[in-house]
Amino acid sequence: MSYFLIIISAIFVNNIVLAQFLxxxxxxxxxxxxxxxxxxxxxxxxxxVIATIVTWLIQNTILIPFGVTxxxxxxxxxxxxxxxxxxxxxxxxxxPPLYQALGVFLPLITTNCAILGVAIMTxxxxxxxxxxxxxxxxSAVGFGLALITFAGxxxxxxxxxxxxxxxxxxxxxxxxxxxxxxxxxxAGMV
Amino acid sequence: xxxxKNFSKGFFKENAVFTLLLGMCPALGVTSSAINGxxxxxxxxxxxxxxxxxxxxxxxxxxxKVRIPAFIVVIATFVTVVEMVMQAYTPALFEALGLFIPxxxxxxxxxGRAEAFASKNTVGSSVIDGAGMGLGFAMALTMLGGVRxxxxxxxFFGLAIYPEDYGMLVFVLAPGAFIALGYLIAIINRxxxx
Numbered sequence: 001m002s003y004f005l006i007i008i009s010a011i012f013v014n015n016i017v018l019a020q021f022l023x024x025x026x027x028x029x030x031x032x033x034x035x036x037x038x039x040x041x042x043x044x045x046x047x048x049v050i051a052t053i054v055t056w057l058i059q060n061t062i063l064i065p066f067g068v069t070x071x072x073x074x075x076x077x078x079x080x081x082x083x084x085x086x087x088x089x090x091x092x093x094x095x096p097p098l099y100q101a102l103g104v105f106l107p108l109i110t111t112n113c114a115i116l117g118v119a120i121m122t123x124x125x126x127x128x129x130x131x132x133x134x135x136x137x138x139s140a141v142g143f144g145l146a147l148i149t150f151a152g153x154x155x156x157x158x159x160x161x162x163x164x165x166x167x168x169x170x171x172x173x174x175x176x177x178x179x180x181x182x183x184x185x186x187a188g189m190v
Numbered sequence: 191x192x193x194x195k196n197f198s199k200g201f202f203k204e205n206a207v208f209t210l211l212l213g214m215c216p217a218l219g220v221t222s223s224a225i226n227g228x229x230x231x232x233x234x235x236x237x238x239x240x241x242x243x244x245x246x247x248x249x250x251x252x253x254x255k256v257r258i259p260a261f262i263v264v265i266a267t268f269v270t271v272v273e274m275v276m277q278a279y280t281p282a283l284f285e286a287l288g289l290f291i292p293x294x295x296x297x298x299x300x301x302g303r304a305e306a307f308a309s310k311n312t313v314g315s316s317v318i319d320g321a322g323m324g325l326g327f328a329m330a331l332t333m334l335g336g337v338r339x340x341x342x343x344x345x346f347f348g349l350a351i352y353p354e355d356y357g358m359l360v361f362v363l364a365p366g367a368f369i370a371l372g373y374l375i376a377i378i379n380r381x382x383x384x
Contacts (some may be wrong), residue, residue: 002263018364019364020219020289021215021218021219021220021367022214022215022293024210024214024215024218025211025214025215025298027213027296028211039329048234066383068271068275070274071270072292073266073269073270073273074263074266074267074269074270075297077262077266077295077296078259078262078263080260081259082259083260108277109225111296111298111301112217112257112296113215113293113296113297116292116293116295117289117293120289120292120293121289124289156356161202165376165379166372168373169211169372170372170373170376171372172372172374172378173368173369173371173372174368174369174372174373175376176368176372177365177366177367177368177372178365178369179370180364180365180367180368181360181365184363184364184365189240
């Protein structure tokens with residue numbers, strides 16, 4: 001598959017949040033302000049690309065040659081959990097400003113299913129390493145696009161007069177549904 | 191604590207999906223039909239109960255600093271078991287749930303109960319807590335799946351209720367998941383306050 005198609009497909013057509021339902025927790029949790037949305041996107045992009053590369057290497061150099069692919073779930077999640085810790089430590093040491101900006105989001109990322117989901121999808125689609133990097137990066141951009149758009153809408157929602165029963169989570173979910181409806185317009189493009 | 195209260199809190203008062211908004215990814219991702227929702231709910235319940243048992247058994251041997259990775263390993267082990275069992279005995283459901291079976295590992299509900307309940311309580315009450323939360327989760331997924339299936343394709347648990355042509359296709363697709371869950375939560379909030 002050409003890289004262009006991978007990018008378009010991952011950002012718009014099969015958007016990781018709105019079409020595949022991965023990473024809903026941060027999507028609903030940190031979307032109250034655009035600024036936190038941007039921070040979360042940065043952290044997710046960073047970890048997602050590194051995690052995809054590392055899990056791709058593990059899958060193709062350890063799990064497949066030794067015939068132990070059933071250990072995929074357990075090894076991937078361990079790698080991702082330790083990777084997040086490692087990124088946090090390195091970032092704190094090397095780039096304090098970056099740590100200031102992204103630090104608070106890093107612990108949340110371990111249980112972000114988008115990271116594990118993208119790692120497993122990369123493996124099951126049998127991408128090569130370059131395609132894997134492109135795919136994970138495009139998925140992260142798709143995540144960011146959905147999250148920041150949603151945060152922008154929710155900032156406006158604060159000013160609206162919403163029926164009591166719909167306040168909070170219900171209205172946020174309905175808005176997300178309408179957003180997903182808009183993204184469905186891209187279906188069939190790839 | 192009163193064991194019945196411990197069991198029943200997972201259904202309404204602290205329902206994972208409707209109240210705590212935990213485990214939203216599988217709740218939205220696999221509920222295109224009631225049977226998928228039920229299957230996912232039961233698989234999660236199994237992992238939750240088993241992980242709660244093991245965590246409450248070993249809680250005194252695990253150093254505090256490495257408890258989260260240790261819990262994750264326990265959970266991942268049972269997820270792998272579920273994955274293999276489902277692949278062998280219910281291949282159709284395994285295909286339908288797809289990616290979301292390995293993703294039970296990162297379901298915040300499971301890790302949340304291990305951390306918040308099983309690591310502080312006895313085996314007996316951890317089992318009851320796991321079963322209650324898990325079945326409450328299964329109930330929520332089945333409800334959401336049932337609503338989407340009924341509105342989207344006119345079926346309920348695969349049983350035709352009205353002709354499929356009158357169904358609103360959008361409810362089976364991605365946007366319908368968000369909208370249906372939004373309104374379900376709104377309705378439940380309404381009853382809770384009354």
